[in-house]
Amino acid sequence: MIDRELTFLLQKYETFEREVLSPAVYKRLAPFNVEWCTVDRDLRASEAAALAFASVELGFRWGPAWQRGWFRLRSDAPTGDTTVVRFDCGTEALLFDGDRPWHGFDANRDAAPLPASTKGEGLIELLIEAECMHPWGVRAFTWDMSETHKRWGSDDPGHLTLAELATFNEEAWRLDTAFRFARQLLADAGLRSTTGRLCQS
Numbered sequence: 001m002i003d004r005e006l007t008f009l010l011q012k013y014e015t016f017e018r019e020v021l022s023p024a025v026y027k028r029l030a031p032f033n034v035e036w037c038t039v040d041r042d043l044r045a046s047e048a049a050a051l052a053f054a055s056v057e058l059g060f061r062w063g064p065a066w067q068r069g070w071f072r073l074r075s076d077a078p079t080g081d082t083t084v085v086r087f088d089c090g091t092e093a094l095l096f097d098g099d100r101p102w103h104g105f106d107a108n109r110d111a112a113p114l115p116a117s118t119k120g121e122g123l124i125e126l127l128i129e130a131e132c133m134h135p136w137g138v139r140a141f142t143w144d145m146s147e148t149h150k151r152w153g154s155d156d157p158g159h160l161t162l163a164e165l166a167t168f169n170e171e172a173w174r175l176d177t178a179f180r181f182a183r184q185l186l187a188d189a190g191l192r193s194t195t196g197r198l199c200q201s
Contacts, residue, residue, distance in 0.1 A: 004148035006186075013183045024172040026086060026111065029165040034036075036060065038069040044069075045096035045127045056160060062089075063156035064142055067132040075124045077165050083114045084168045085126065090151070090159035093130040107134060110162055124165075132158045 035053035043051075048070045062069065071089065085095065085103075093105040095112050103112035105128070118124045134152075151157045 005056070010183065010187055013179075013186075017176065017179055017183065021172065021176040025169055025176055026084070026166040027169070028086075029079075029083065029167060030075050032073040032075050032163040032165065034058075034060075034160065034163045035068060035074075036062065036071040037072075037126070038062075040068065040069060043070075043129075044099045045129070046099050048127055048129070054118055058160055058163065060160040061156040062158035062160070063132050063154070065132050065152070065157060067158070069130055071128040071130060071160075071163075073126040073128065073163055075123075075165055077124070079114055079118070079124065079165065080167070082167045082169070084166055085112045086110055086162050086164050086166050087112070087128060087131050088160070088162035089128075090157065090161065091130055091132050091134060093128050095126060111166070111168065114165075123140050 016140070030180070034056050036056045037048070037051045037053045039048070039051070049072075051070065053070075066081035066096050071087075071093070073087070087093065087105050088110045091106075093114075094101055095103045095105065097117055102115050103109075105112065114124075115126070148177065151159065186193070
């Protein structure tokens with residue numbers, strides 16, 4: 001077991017990272033207007049653009065597992081060189097630039113550079129293809145939280161929780177990444193040290 005003092009220190013570092021460093025990486029600019037349409041076949045993004053979409057809000061649940069569809073995101077907010085798309089629909093998803101795949105979204109990635117063709121003034125319209133699955137299929141693992149098991153055992157495991165334009169602060173991101181690495185290194189070193197003492201006792 002890790003020493004009590006180290007455990008307390010790691011908790012303080014984790015809180016600092018979560019409440020101070022991580023929020024500084026992205027600054028919200030504007031929410032997207034989001035629309036959704038289900039499909040049952042492969043489509044190019046240009047073909048998907050002609051489909052009949054329905055407006056949805058954050059919190060939208062979709063499924064079942066393996067369901068496929070497209071999200072359409074729109075915004076008239078001005079953008080710049082540091083503008084990014086932040087998006088999370090609870091599943092695997094792929095942002096397109098025209099008919100060209102541009103950037104993927106999943107449980108570990110919720111931000112993508114804004115496609116160059118959409119930067120500047122005027123209406124931004126983005127198409128994101130999504131499939132109701134995670135990187136390892138449609139089942140939760142034994143070590144996953146109960147909420148994850150409940151969600152992937154339901155009829156609508158897809159869950160739209162994020163769709164916005166934001167600015168990206170690279171310096172804050174580098175600091176946050178380095179701090180997270182150092183915190184994990186300290187935790188691992190403390191665990192090995194404690195384990196060594198237990199083995200010697």
